Amino acid sequence: MNDMKRDLIRIQELVGMAFSETGSLVALTDGGQMNPNKLQKTLEQTMEQFERTTLELRRLCERYSPGAGGFAHRPALPIWISQAA
Numbered sequence: 082m083n084d085m086k087r088d089l090i091r092i093q094e095l096v097g098m099a100f101s102e103t104g105s106l107v108a109l110t111d112g113g114q115m116n117p118n119k120l121q122k123t124l125e126q127t128m129e130q131f132e133r134t135t136l137e138l139r140r141l142c143e144r145y146s147p148g149a150g151g152f153a154h155r156p157a158l159p160i161w162i163s164q165a166a
Contacts, residue, residue: 088141095134102130 105123109115 085145088144092138092141095138099131099134102127 106127109120109123
């Protein structure tokens with residue numbers, strides 16, 4: 082299998098894993114009762130999965146991004162934006 086095909090399969094896996102992580106959040110809403118501590122922990126785990134996925138997706142996309150306008154040449158996110166959340 083060539084590198085690009087392997088990377089595209091990996092991208093599909095990453096997106097699928099991130100999506101399945103949201104299933105835990107949906108499961109907490111079943112029955113209408115949510116334990117606040119469990120909700121907080123699940124939100125943190127979901128966020129962590131999405132962050133890891135985003136970083137790996139960016140790395141994979143940069144590999145195939147042509148020219149100076151590619152992902153690798155974009156300015157970094159300003160610190161005040163990243164801290165706003």
